[in-house]
Amino acid sequence: MQNPHSDIKALTFDVFGTVVDWYSSIVAEGKKFGNTHSIDIDWTQFALKWRAGYGPAMDKVRRGELPWQNIDALHRRILDALLETFEITGLSETEKDYLNRVWHRLKPWPDAVGGLERLRKRYIVATLSNGNIALLTNMAKFTGLPWDCILSAELTGHYKPDPQVYQTAADLLGLSPNEVMMVAAHPGDLRAAQAVGYQTALVPRPLEYGPDNIRSVTPHASDLVANDFNKLADLLRIT
């Protein structure tokens, strides 16, 4: 039987939750920021609410209720509302901007850098995130994520899971969609990629929302399933 993965030339990765651990990164930075700024709040709730605002904010852009804007701008809209909710006052513009850019400083899951190093021996490895190019570039630089190419929904004027994002990414890589494998922790992302013709790999990240909110996901029959990027490299038989 022919290896169904033999056509793959590139792997494209969802980033928030799949490659980096936004929850613990934001909680850790929040606590530190709180200590230096005398802000005493529950940073786990702050992190969860910030992330919870992300989908609805993109939906507003998708429905045309907000003009196109990148994720830095959407994160800032959500942050400004959260500062009111948590009654955090007195921050300067510089401090708010610093806090907003915590999304540029998210830490990779422990397997991510080493797993990507293995996967990129055979494949082009690229981001395919709703995060903007600057965010993804800064994140890669400061955490050592070894991308061959930074691709983003920002390049298309659409957000995942809109099909334009996946189609444009394949076009920019000079590949047909079935030569690309989408790697994500979120089935919705994979289903949308698959509808455009991508192959798919599910890498569940049960701790994405923190240890008190374990998430389980159900793979589709056609997905590769691997518990981390090293297991994915094993499945693809990369030493």
Next chain:
Amino acid sequence: MQNPHSDIKALTFDVFGTVVDWYSSIVAEGKKFGNTHSIDIDWTQFALKWRAGYGPAMDKVRRGELPWQNIDALHRRILDALLETFEITGLSETEKDYLNRVWHRLKPWPDAVGGLERLRKRYIVATLSNGNIALLTNMAKFTGLPWDCILSAELTGHYKPDPQVYQTAADLLGLSPNEVMMVAAHPGDLRAAQAVGYQTALVPRPLEYGPDNIRSVTPHASDLVANDFNKLADLLRIT
């Protein structure tokens, strides 16, 4: 006096001629291809004519005489005409495509990889080339060029030296133009970047057109001038 370069956050690089030596790469691959396909032509002339077709082809796109198409497609148009000029017949589509993709396999100048490794210790280093994303990504992967980010005219629907290319690149990096330094062997590229607000560094590559066609260039007063990427790192005081 304040260091005029202290604001720089990112260096963007012209690629063909500045980072990679298209002339000797194409001549070497051409000779090899000629040997295995019994094609006896002057590959130095073939390389020079292929490159000479590049500006006029982009001009046709710029004037609307050709619909938007990426550099792979423009290189192929020029190649098809050259095959007629040089009376090369009988190549399969696969062979023509392989030959066209020599532009994905161009070799870096000897200082390029090491110089970029030094420069990226402090700055984001990105391509800003008329080459398409797939070409630049493949080239980086197979030659070890350590880009933080692959940016291309392809993302803008314009070709350098149109101002949109430089402005969009700064926007995607989340920077103002004066936080970006364009690095190129070609004064026209630097002047166009400077008109948008970039800082500029000229790295002359006198051998770009081969040892029989030494080119000299005249720097603008405001340019940094360095003979290679290591000298540029020295000027920027990066160890």
